Amino acid sequence: MNKDIHPKYQQVAFHDTSVDSYIVVGSTLQTDKTVELNGKVYPYFAIEVSSKSHPFYTGKESIATQDGRVAKFNNRFGSIKS
Structure with a gap:
């Protein structure tokens, strides 16, 4: 393997700047x-969204109730039996 x-x-x-x-x-x-955390110095990088602030992971996600093509098809033809 090549070195370096x-x-x-x-x-x-x-x-995560949104929830500090x-x-x-x-x-x-x-x-x-750099930033010091718990007595150790780490390289520092700021982000806007993480799993601690994203609505999907926090359970605060709102789900749009739009019907897709499959739902529209089932609503229109789902009750027809052959």
């Missing part, structure tokens, strides 16, 4: 900003 061709893998602190929450995950992301 792979990006550096490290723990990175992602900051930090998530520390392994990543190859390179950034100049």
Whole structure:
């Protein structure tokens, strides 16, 4: 294998700015900003949406009740029996 061709893998602190929450995950992301969490210094990257703030994961998702083609077909022809 060639040496020095792979990006550096490290723990990175992602900051969900919408709920002011930090998530520390392994990543190859390179950034100049750092943040100290629990006595350790991590590279810092701000994000707007994560699993802690996205409506799908928090259970606050509103589902549109539009009928698609299949639902319209079933409403029109679903009760017809041959």
